[in-house]
Amino acid sequence: MIRFFRKIRQRLVIENKFSKYLLYAIGEIALVVIGIMIALNLNIRNEELKIHQKQENYLQLIKVEMGHNLESLSIGRAKLKESINSLQQLLDLMGNDAVADTLPEAELSQMLGLILSNNIAVKYENGAMTELVASGSLKDIENDSIRGILSSWEGKLVELKGQEQKLDELWNRSNLYFESNATFRTIFDQARFSEYTEIENRSTNISNKHVLNSTKFENIFLVQLASAMHLHKGVYPRFEDDLNGVIGLIDTELNTEQ
Numbered sequence: 001m002i003r004f005f006r007k008i009r010q011r012l013v014i015e016n017k018f019s020k021y022l023l024y025a026i027g028e029i030a031l032v033v034i035g036i037m038i039a040l041n042l043n044i045r046n047e048e049l050k051i052h053q054k055q056e057n058y059l060q061l062i063k064v065e066m067g068h069n070l071e072s073l074s075i076g077r078a079k080l081k082e083s084i085n086s087l088q089q090l091l092d093l094m095g096n097d098a099v100a101d102t103l104p105e106a107e108l109s110q111m112l113g114l115i116l117s118n119n120i121a122v123k124y125e126n127g128a129m130t131e132l133v134a135s136g137s138l139k140d141i142e143n144d145s146i147r148g149i150l151s152s153w154e155g156k157l158v159e160l161k162g163q164e165q166k167l168d169e170l171w172n173r174s175n176l177y178f179e180s181n182a183t184f185r186t187i188f189d190q191a192r193f194s195e196y197t198e199i200e201n202r203s204t205n206i207s208n209k210h211v212l213n214s215t216k217f218e219n220i221f222l223v224q225l226a227s228a229m230h231l232h233k234g235v236y237p238r239f240e241d242d243l244n245g246v247i248g249l250i251d252t253e254l255n256t257e258q
Contacts, residue, residue: 055140056254061128062150063250066243068125073240076122080232083118086111087225094212094221105207109190112208115221116178116187119171120164120231129153143253149246156242163227163235170224177217182208 090111093099129150132138141147178184186205188194194201211217 052142054137055142058128058132058137058141059146059250059254062132063247063254065125065128066247066250070240070243070247072122072124073236073243076120077232077236079118080120080228080236083115084225084228084232086114086118087221087228090115090212091218091221091225094214094218097213100209100212103209105186105205105209106190108208108212109187112178112211113187113191113193116171116175119168122164124157124161126154126157143249146246146249146253149242149249153246156239160235160239163231167224167227167231170220170227174217174220174224177214177220178211181214181217182211 093103132150138147138151141150183206185202186208188197189201189205
């Protein structure tokens with residue numbers, strides 16, 4: 001093709017047809033420019049396609065992570081609810097001597113064991129989100145709603161973990177109080193933790209019922225219950241809604257792209 005155009009150009013020059021040569025030269029330049037523009041456009045489209053595919057991969061990974069987080073959250077909420085129920089039962093017993101006197105030590109140990117050992121241990125996956133932000137690819141997310149939510153997600157997670165940490169600190173306070181004022185050995189023997197830890201049960205145990213009359217222990221549990229209820233009835237449901245919302249938006253975006 002290049003040789004063909006070159007021959008035409010040479011013939012026009014030889015025949016001294018300058019005006020025709022000029023028009024031809026302009027046409028040749030135009031063809032070259034058009035060719036360059038087409039090539040650039042193809043390159044741009046290829047780059048956009050790569051970015052689009054990369055975005056789709058990230059959204060798929062984030063959707064999977066959010067699904068796993070929903071499962072972890074559901075398990076964590078169930079465990080928290082068990083602890084809340086035990087806290088409520090124990091607080092109803094505190095200060096009620098008539099009920100406390102008839103309460104079997106084994107039943108009290110079961111409640112105390114669940115309350116003192118059931119800390120928050122929800123594991124949140126955040127690898128794809130972290131990589132998305134760290135790589136600078138967040139700006140490539142085309143959906144404004146999704147991009148806005150993902151940009152603020154780390155803050156939501158930090159706030160959630162902060163609330164869980166506060167509850168953990170209260171659990172630590174109740175454990176420290178119990179270490180100084182009661183005996184874990186009775187809980188171990190009466191709630192069958194001794195079997196789990198493979199130590200022998202003692203023939204007699206010191207009762208822990210006296211803690212039911214401790215105002216300090218009651219105060220710790222009351223604050224702990226309030227913090228646990230805040231997580232269970234407020235923080236966790238909102239976070240669950242956020243997770244479902246992101247999954248729904250990603251589903252809509254991926255289905256639209258197909």
